Amino acid sequence: MRKSLLVLLVLAMMVSVxxxxxxxxxxxxxxxxxxxxxxxxxxxxxxxVIAIGAEPENLDPLKMMSAPAATIAEHMVENLIYLDxxxxxxxxxxxxxxxAEDGMSWIxxxxxxxxxxxxxxxxxxxxxxxxDRFMGVDDPDNAAVFAFLLGEVSDVEVVDExxxxxxxxxxxxxxxxxxxxxxxxxxxxxxLEALDAGEFVxxxxxTGPFKYASWDRGNQIVMERNEDYWxxxxxxxxxxxxxxxxxxxxxxxxxxxxxxxxxxxxPTDIDRLDAEAxxxxxxxxxxxxxxxxxxxxxxxxxxxxVRQALNHAVDKDALINTIFSGVGEPSSAPIVPAIFGYTQxxxxxxxxxxxxxxxxxxxxxDGFEMELFHPTGRYPQDATVxxxxxxxxxDVGIDASLTTYDWGTYLDTxxxxxxxxxxxxxxxxxxTVTLDADYGLYALFHSTQWPPRNNVSYYANDEVDALLDxxxxxxxxxxxEDLYRQxxxxxxxxxxxxxxxxxxxxxxxxxxxxxxxxxxxENVSAWNAWIE
Amino acid sequence: xxxxxxxxxxxELKRDTEFRQVLMHLRRNRGAMVGLIVLAxxxxxxxxxxxxxxxxxTDSNLGRxxxxxxxxxxxxxxxLGRDSFSRILFGSRxxxxxxxISVSIGLVVGVPLGALSGFYGGKFDLFMQRLIxxxxxxxxxLLAIVVVTILGVGVENVMIAVGVASIPIYTRLVRGSVLxxxxxxxxxxxxxxxxxxxxxxxxxILPNCLGPIIVQSTFQIATAILWAAxxxxxxxxxxxxxxxxxxxxxxGREYIRVAHHLTTYPGLAILLMVLGFNLVGDGLRDxxxxxxxxxx
Numbered sequence: 001m002r003k004s005l006l007v008l009l010v011l012a013m014m015v016s017v018x019x020x021x022x023x024x025x026x027x028x029x030x031x032x033x034x035x036x037x038x039x040x041x042x043x044x045x046x047x048x049v050i051a052i053g054a055e056p057e058n059l060d061p062l063k064m065m066s067a068p069a070a071t072i073a074e075h076m077v078e079n080l081i082y083l084d085x086x087x088x089x090x091x092x093x094x095x096x097x098x099x100a101e102d103g104m105s106w107i108x109x110x111x112x113x114x115x116x117x118x119x120x121x122x123x124x125x126x127x128x129x130x131x132d133r134f135m136g137v138d139d140p141d142n143a144a145v146f147a148f149l150l151g152e153v154s155d156v157e158v159v160d161e162x163x164x165x166x167x168x169x170x171x172x173x174x175x176x177x178x179x180x181x182x183x184x185x186x187x188x189x190x191x192l193e194a195l196d197a198g199e200f201v202x203x204x205x206x207t208g209p210f211k212y213a214s215w216d217r218g219n220q221i222v223m224e225r226n227e228d229y230w231x232x233x234x235x236x237x238x239x240x241x242x243x244x245x246x247x248x249x250x251x252x253x254x255x256x257x258x259x260x261x262x263x264x265x266x267p268t269d270i271d272r273l274d275a276e277a278x279x280x281x282x283x284x285x286x287x288x289x290x291x292x293x294x295x296x297x298x299x300x301x302x303x304x305x306v307r308q309a310l311n312h313a314v315d316k317d318a319l320i321n322t323i324f325s326g327v328g329e330p331s332s333a334p335i336v337p338a339i340f341g342y343t344q345x346x347x348x349x350x351x352x353x354x355x356x357x358x359x360x361x362x363x364x365x366d367g368f369e370m371e372l373f374h375p376t377g378r379y380p381q382d383a384t385v386x387x388x389x390x391x392x393x394x395d396v397g398i399d400a401s402l403t404t405y406d407w408g409t410y411l412d413t414x415x416x417x418x419x420x421x422x423x424x425x426x427x428x429x430x431x432t433v434t435l436d437a438d439y440g441l442y443a444l445f446h447s448t449q450w451p452p453r454n455n456v457s458y459y460a461n462d463e464v465d466a467l468l469d470x471x472x473x474x475x476x477x478x479x480x481e482d483l484y485r486q487x488x489x490x491x492x493x494x495x496x497x498x499x500x501x502x503x504x505x506x507x508x509x510x511x512x513x514x515x516x517x518x519x520x521x522e523n524v525s526a527w528n529a530w531i532e
Numbered sequence: 533x534x535x536x537x538x539x540x541x542x543x544e545l546k547r548d549t550e551f552r553q554v555l556m557h558l559r560r561n562r563g564a565m566v567g568l569i570v571l572a573x574x575x576x577x578x579x580x581x582x583x584x585x586x587x588x589x590t591d592s593n594l595g596r597x598x599x600x601x602x603x604x605x606x607x608x609x610x611x612l613g614r615d616s617f618s619r620i621l622f623g624s625r626x627x628x629x630x631x632x633i634s635v636s637i638g639l640v641v642g643v644p645l646g647a648l649s650g651f652y653g654g655k656f657d658l659f660m661q662r663l664i665x666x667x668x669x670x671x672x673x674l675l676a677i678v679v680v681t682i683l684g685v686g687v688e689n690v691m692i693a694v695g696v697a698s699i700p701i702y703t704r705l706v707r708g709s710v711l712x713x714x715x716x717x718x719x720x721x722x723x724x725x726x727x728x729x730x731x732x733x734x735x736x737i738l739p740n741c742l743g744p745i746i747v748q749s750t751f752q753i754a755t756a757i758l759w760a761a762x763x764x765x766x767x768x769x770x771x772x773x774x775x776x777x778x779x780x781x782x783x784g785r786e787y788i789r790v791a792h793h794l795t796t797y798p799g800l801a802i803l804l805m806v807l808g809f810n811l812v813g814d815g816l817r818d819x820x821x822x823x824x825x826x827x828x
Contacts, residue, residue, distance in 0.1 A: 248786040268598065268790045315594070322594040323611070376767070384783075387772045388612050391592035394773075402772055403685075 030235045032515060033528040039235075039514070041530045046237040048513070048526050051250045051259040054378040054407040055218065055243040060200035061134055061183050062144045065411060065454075066378075067288075067431060070182035071523040072241050075223050076117075077185030077206030080108060080127065081176055085519050087338075087435055089176055093122060093186055093207060094164075097179070103171040103475060110162040114230045116188035117211045124158040129189040131156045131166075145452055148443055149178040152472060170473035173480065177434035182523070209234045209527040219243065235530040245377025245406070254279060254508050260531065261509040261516055263524060264380040267325035273508055284505040284518045287338060288431035289331050289440075290379055292372070292389065292498040293457040295425065297418040300368055307495035309358035311348035313396045314389055316501055318350075323381050323388060327504035333488050334440065336502040338520070341437025341471075341484035345492040346499060355396045367397025370424035373414055376404045379429050380503065386427060389498075400425070415451045418458050426456060429503065433521040437484040442468050445491055459496040557819035564815020570808035578625040585618035590773040598791045608793040611783065616793060619775035620801050626776050627805060630691050630760040631753040637695025638752065642702025643745065647733055649703065650710030660703070667700040673759050680768045687770045690763050694756045705748055709741035716740075743820040750813030754806045761802050777802050 031038045056069035064073065080094035094108040114122040135150050136143025152172035157165040166175070178184070191205035203212045209231065210223035220242045225234050242259065244250045247266040251273065253259035265273060265281060274281045294301040294310075301307055316330035330347035337344070359367060374386040383404065390400045403423070405413055414426045432440035443449055446468050447460035464487050471483035492499075507518050512532040517525040558564050577584060587605075593613035601608040607616035649660040667675065672694075679693035713719065714737060722732050763769040764778025772779070777798040784794025 246786070248788065266786060268787055272789065318594040322597045322613070384611055388592060388594060390773060391590065391612060394590070404767065 051262045057408040075210040076208040081180040083180040174436040286503040288503040290429040303362040305362040309355040313355035315350040331499040343485040369399040372400040373423040374427040457496040561815040567811025587615035587618045589622040634694035638698030642699040646703040646706025650707035672697040747817040754809035
């Protein structure tokens, strides 16, 4: 027994020495990025297919609005800073970031020797070009939808080839997390300059581990390995994201091997897939809340009692236990507990009698009719949840008629100025992907963020505005936390939303797929993955 | 005294030669009788749905979602805990209504157009037929989708859409029949007697085209029900929580592995209703065609 072990060891050593000696220097054998161990891959069979529910509405930093867009863009376009799966900020295109002593500016040291896919060198000029474009410095009408991320930035200075200084109007605590936001990716300035006026990025040119290959609208996006990647060159030859809104179809694709991984496994299929030997079900937390926002410009929703009534009319526990087989939590605040600044204020208790009472007090004893808009396939079970909510509202006398569109059209229909709104209430989700309350609250409840930005309910409360403004520029964490607590309590009582639930993520992958990152930000990342 | 008797007998004789003979042949056709029974059952279900259904079709009970068929819910419950049997019962109302109303729309618009086109001929006919050519170039379901997209989703709009999509079928059919009938001797005789065109069309031509129209309508109802279910499946038909069969199929598809009853029974309902109309249509065609009757 011992002898054979010895023989094996010697053999293994010989093989490894041999392998090392033979390996061409620039192309080392594939290895697992997590632990450095070599892995066995068939180089011809490294084309990964991931099926997701919704197609990116856009891949231009100015127009991107959703996690599907972020998930795909991240493979091609990198950020200065990367928020890793444990919630820690990691160097990406910036090797370091330090605030000045007074906190009014930040110095970023950039990674040297990086090139965009089109050969343009990555340097401080490129960073300035991208950030200026995002903030709309030259063209304020065309600032990014998410420009608030850099709202406190006054200007970006090029110090030298690989040093950038970001100057602030006010001390802005969450700037580093904001720079990690997937929508602030670094695109090749040459590719952006080549765009005509009014045209937006379709084929991103970044520095990422994968290069854009093709986008077949309504079907899929294909990306190829970037052989010149500055970091670990991916083992996969290509990554394909397929858009399959039907959850059942995604599951079948996973089972037949047409897809190697899928997002949002339907709860009813979790047990069955778990039992299959060649499929793994991956549970991951999420930073996303799902809600139905009221159109506060509508007369019916001007009375807070009506809004509270709807919150009391929906049984969140029943939704989670039945439709999601227990995955998720009823929302207890407008942001999930994992976010800095969270305070537990809810959930609103399920109490249809109270709901009816509140409605009667507000002058609607017989309820009313309204238009409910919802996406189908974007969030797990979104259409089923909407139908369940419709039935619960019916119970207290509210008659909701449903309208749904595909994701891109849906966003264009719902995120509109008040005079163009067709909906009385709309379903959306929001992932606080910077893990800081500023991103979750400022973007959704500050009165400066009405559409085309993300305060789709047209919420405006001076007190909340003041608290959020102050929290943005307060360096002391404890003070910030307290400011957010006050803001959350006001928002909760004001109830501009029908608060639903904090999502849980359930993805599926085939067992021969290794190294796929399932991120709490609801991204699936394939740069370290391989197929066994 | 003798006159009224003779008229009466003549009437009887006339009825015997037409209506009763058709009925007799229909009764001999086993397929058609099965179809009629199926349709009668659906009609009863549709008319008396509120009395027959054990539950409210839109009443959800999340605690009892996706239950298998049992004594309490004989066809099980759907993903929101609604009773499938009640939903299918109420669904027959929607399907029958769509079938009948959309075919009526097709009839009301298509038949006069076809009759005028066939009777007058000339430029009007040429123009009408090119228009119909364009409409016929689209598959019916596609035409219906286009109309629903313009009008917006909902049961009423589906009826209009399917109705519009069946107009060209009637126009073609009636035009063809009118073309052959208007050459008949009795039309020439009527004209020689100085009877006006309108009267000739209504009293002498259309009644003689009735056979094909009736047969086509039976088939067309079946087609309309299928189209409507297709539109419902695509999310363009009846909106939730309305229990439309096509929409039920579409929703149930997600749960086909864990709760096949959500797709099986609405699917069977569509199958049976369409089959029923087709069987009756087949029987009617045989019974209304004098040549076929003689050959038996």
